[in-house]
Amino acid sequence: MDRFSVFSSRLVEKAEYFTSGHRACQGCAEALAVRLVMKALGRDTIVAMATGCMEIISSPLPTTAWKVPWIHVAFENSSAVVSGCEAGMKAMMRKGKLNQKKINFVAMGGDGSTADIGMGPLSGALERGHDMLYVCYDNEAYMNTGIQRSSATPFGASTTTSPAGKKSIGQQTQKKNLPQIAVAHDIPYVATACSSFPFDLMQKVKKASAISGPAYIHILSVCPTGWRIQPHDAIRYGRLAVDANVFPLYEVENGEYRLTYTPYKVLPVREYLKGQGRFRHLTDKEIELIQKNVENDYAKLLKKCGGQG
Amino acid sequence: MAKPMEQIKWQELEVGAIAVEVGNAREYETGTWRSERPVVNKDQCIKCGVCWIFCPDACIIQAAQGHFEADLTYCKGCGICARECPVGCISMVSEEEG
Ligand SMILES: Cc1ncc(C[n+]2csc(CCOP(=O)(O)OP(=O)(O)O)c2C)c(N)n1
Ligand code: SF4
Ligand code: SF4
Ligand code: SF4
Numbered sequence: 001m002d003r004f005s006v007f008s009s010r011l012v013e014k015a016e017y018f019t020s021g022h023r024a025c026q027g028c029a030e031a032l033a034v035r036l037v038m039k040a041l042g043r044d045t046i047v048a049m050a051t052g053c054m055e056i057i058s059s060p061l062p063t064t065a066w067k068v069p070w071i072h073v074a075f076e077n078s079s080a081v082v083s084g085c086e087a088g089m090k091a092m093m094r095k096g097k098l099n100q101k102k103i104n105f106v107a108m109g110g111d112g113s114t115a116d117i118g119m120g121p122l123s124g125a126l127e128r129g130h131d132m133l134y135v136c137y138d139n140e141a142y143m144n145t146g147i148q149r150s151s152a153t154p155f156g157a158s159t160t161t162s163p164a165g166k167k168s169i170g171q172q173t174q175k176k177n178l179p180q181i182a183v184a185h186d187i188p189y190v191a192t193a194c195s196s197f198p199f200d201l202m203q204k205v206k207k208a209s210a211i212s213g214p215a216y217i218h219i220l221s222v223c224p225t226g227w228r229i230q231p232h233d234a235i236r237y238g239r240l241a242v243d244a245n246v247f248p249l250y251e252v253e254n255g256e257y258r259l260t261y262t263p264y265k266v267l268p269v270r271e272y273l274k275g276q277g278r279f280r281h282l283t284d285k286e287i288e289l290i291q292k293n294v295e296n297d298y299a300k301l302l303k304k305c306g307g308q309g
Numbered sequence: 310m311a312k313p314m315e316q317i318k319w320q321e322l323e324v325g326a327i328a329v330e331v332g333n334a335r336e337y338e339t340g341t342w343r344s345e346r347p348v349v350n351k352d353q354c355i356k357c358g359v360c361w362i363f364c365p366d367a368c369i370i371q372a373a374q375g376h377f378e379a380d381l382t383y384c385k386g387c388g389i390c391a392r393e394c395p396v397g398c399i400s401m402v403s404e405e406e407g
């Protein structure tokens with residue numbers, strides 16, 4: 001199914017907490033992911049955001065696209081800042097200096113911020129057990145500074161620091177599995193999501209916000225500029241990634257794995273790679289290798305889900 | 310904002326680089342970026358809101374008659390709405406052709 005046949009937009013929050021006028025590129029599905037996450041969280045939310053595309057495009061002074069308290073922090077410390085907000089406000093509530101209220105404490109960062117630079121502070125925050133949510137917007141490279149590879153860039157992708165050429169196939173390492181790293185902290189909730197599946201995404205954010213303790217959501221966020229695709233295809237490529245099992249949608253609640261979506265018909269990985277400029281150089285043999293890796297990874301995931309599929 | 314953004318000097322910014330007006334990014338009209346504009350065939354629109362949910366710029370609005378259309382003040386012309394509309398009733402029209 002390439003397009004939706006059923007829709008229930010009436011059930012979705014109408015208010016926007018991430019407004020028009022932000023300066024993301026045309027067709028930026030990372031900006032869409034932020035918009036959807038904020039719809040699910042609502043107004044009683046405090047966000048700390050690491051630098052990266054979403055910070056830059058939303059906050060050129062004196063303007064802001066945010067309608068909730070939002071703190072721009074450095075590249076590495078969004079989780080540390082949100083931990084502090086949570087601990088501080090909790091203490092003030094306990095001492096009666098603030099009214100008791102349920103507040104969503106949310107740290108956000110890109111894949112560069114999460115997988116590389118802010119990994120330590122994130123691990124610390126998850127380990128300390130703060131009642132917070134971490135959202136990673138994964139567009140698979142350092143996009144804001146001009147498409148440099150991160151440890152979440154997939155094998156074979158050409159970026160400015162992993163360029164494809166005669167002696168290189170582009171990124172030579174496998175994508176770091178961040179959701180699994182979050183799971184290893186034994187936190188109550190971990191999920192993957194994609195803005196091409198908006199209801200699944202918002203459902204997971206709502207769940208994460210309701211659970212007390214740390215939660216981690218990893219969102220595949222299609223970046224037309226860095227992936228070298230047409231802006232109007234951003235949603236379609238997210239769907240292809242999921243339908244080819246390149247990026248399966250699942251959640252892990254208290255250690256229990258569950259797929260939240262199974263493709264009606266699993267597509268060959270080639271369908272997903274095809275048409276993306278960052279994979280244009282790949283040969284049939286290399287695509288075959290990627291296909292094998294995707295199948296292996298999916299089989300491992302299915303096993304964790306108790307064979308469900 | 311009290312005056313147009315481009316006239317604000319750095320000395321007038323809040324200490325600590327605080328943006329005091331929430332959501333005032335709306336004063337920057339991203340619609341000027343556009344080279345193509347989405348045009349909805351109102352009679353074919355089934356009012357499903359798919360275009361609305363997928364717009365990265367939150368600039369699709371529901372008209373009084375119930376159909377959905379783009380707010381051209383902010384629409385960047387990415388074409389996602391046209392591509393995702395389940396009945397295909399949105400077409401992208403070049404701004405140059407008027
Ligand atoms: C310590 C540090 N190193 C480098 C930078 C420069 N920098 C700012 S944003 C960015 C890339 C962000 O990449 P990612 O986190 O993946 O977010 P994206 O822009 O892709 O959404 C870099 C390298 C910085 N601000 N601070
Ligand atoms: S570079 Fe990519 S992630 Fe960044 S604003 Fe543009 S489309 Fe969005
Ligand atoms: S997606 Fe198409 S049919 Fe649905 S509301 Fe938008 S224009 Fe109408
Ligand atoms: S063309 Fe893009 S920005 Fe304009 S209304 Fe459609 S989805 Fe939104």
Ligand SMILES: [Mg+2]
Nearest residue numbers: 110111141143
């Ligand atoms: Mg990135």
